[in-house]
Every structure is written in C-alpha cells, then in structure tokens.
Amino acid sequence: MSESSAEAAGTHDAGTERRGFFGRIALFVRQVVGELRKVVTPTRSELINYTIVVIVFVTVAMLFVTALDLVLGQGAGWLFGDG
DSSP: OOSOHHHHHTOOOGGGGTSOHHHHHHHHHHHHHHHHTTOOOOOHHHHHHHHHHHHHHHHHHHHHHHHHHHHHHHHHHHHHOOO
16 A cells, blocks of 8 residues: 555656656646636626625624724723823
8 A cells, every 4th residue: 555546546746857847837737727627607696695795704804803993992091091
C-alpha cells in the first residue's frame, strides 16, 4: 500500500518538473478550462434568493457591529471620563 490513490489513478504529476515554461502554462490553462466547465450557473430565482440572504446577513452584521461599537464607546467614556 505504498502507492497513493493519485498514483494509482494515473493522475500523478511527476512529469510537471520536466515540462518547459510554456508547457506548464498550457497545463494550467487546460486545468482552468476544465474547472470552468464544471461551473453551474444559478437560476434567476436562486440568484435572487442568494442576493436576499447576503443583504440580510450583511445588514444584521452591520447592526451588531454598530451596537457593539456604541456599547464599547459608552463604556470607555464612562471608564476614562468624557474629557
């Protein structure tokens, strides 16, 4: 069991060190194109749902940070005096 699963599958990239500069660039471009073919574009309703979720999450996070800033600011003003 000294052989890894990548070597067993024949996907081991031992030859990448022997490739030239342009060969490595071509390999990279082929891999990028292969990954881009796997991308699934969301439907319109999915995109709207995702957008609403992001906007709600960002709004809640902003409110939390604002409240925390106000509380800590008031605490610092009370602790150190208002100047």
